[in-house]
Amino acid sequence: MFERKSDAGYRQVLPGIRQKTLVHGEKTLMVEFLLDKGALLPVHSHPHEQTGYLVSGRIRLSIGENKQEVLPGDSWCIAGGAEHNAEILEDSVAIEVFSPVRKEYLP
Numbered sequence: 001m002f003e004r005k006s007d008a009g010y011r012q013v014l015p016g017i018r019q020k021t022l023v024h025g026e027k028t029l030m031v032e033f034l035l036d037k038g039a040l041l042p043v044h045s046h047p048h049e050q051t052g053y054l055v056s057g058r059i060r061l062s063i064g065e066n067k068q069e070v071l072p073g074d075s076w077c078i079a080g081g082a083e084h085n086a087e088i089l090e091d092s093v094a095i096e097v098f099s100p101v102r103k104e105y106l107p
Contacts, residue, residue, distance in 0.1 A: 001025065009107065015039060016088065021105050022095075029101045033094045035059065041086040048098040050078040057092025061085075 003023045010018040016039025022030045035057065043062075053075045061070050063084045070076065078084050098105070 010034065014041065017041060019105070021107050024101055024106065027099055027101065029098045029105055031096050031098065031105060033092075033096065035086075035088040035092040035094065037088055037091050039088040041088075043083050043085040045081055045083045046102070047080045048100060048102055049080045050084075050096055050098050052076050052078075052094055052096040055093040055095060057088070057094075058090040059092050059094070060087040060089055 001023055010020045012018050016036035018034040020032050022032055024030065037057075054070050054072050056072050058072075059070045061068055061076060061084065063076065063078050064082055068074075068076070069089070
């Protein structure tokens with residue numbers, strides 16, 4: 001499966017947080033997040049393993065009791081079921097992969 005870059009298809013999921021599924025397969029799903037400075041992703045968990053990469057910006061990511069200021073080029077992995085949240089410190093772009101596929105993120 002191939003997908004061409006497009007500015008269409010983003011949806012607002014929380015104030016200051018937009019997401020777009022880029023591509024998916026049978027076992028993984030890749031999402032781009034556009035994050036506005038000052039936005040908050042509240043504490044939550046889900047059964048999906050989540051790996052991410054910060055393309056640009058700066059965020060403060062908490063995974064369980066671990067907190068880290070994440071900078072461009074940094075990456076992370078969140079185990080399924082782990083509580084996590086984020087504070088967006090600068091306008092940011094993040095790419096994340098979920099496994100198994102998050103059906104609610106399918107286009």
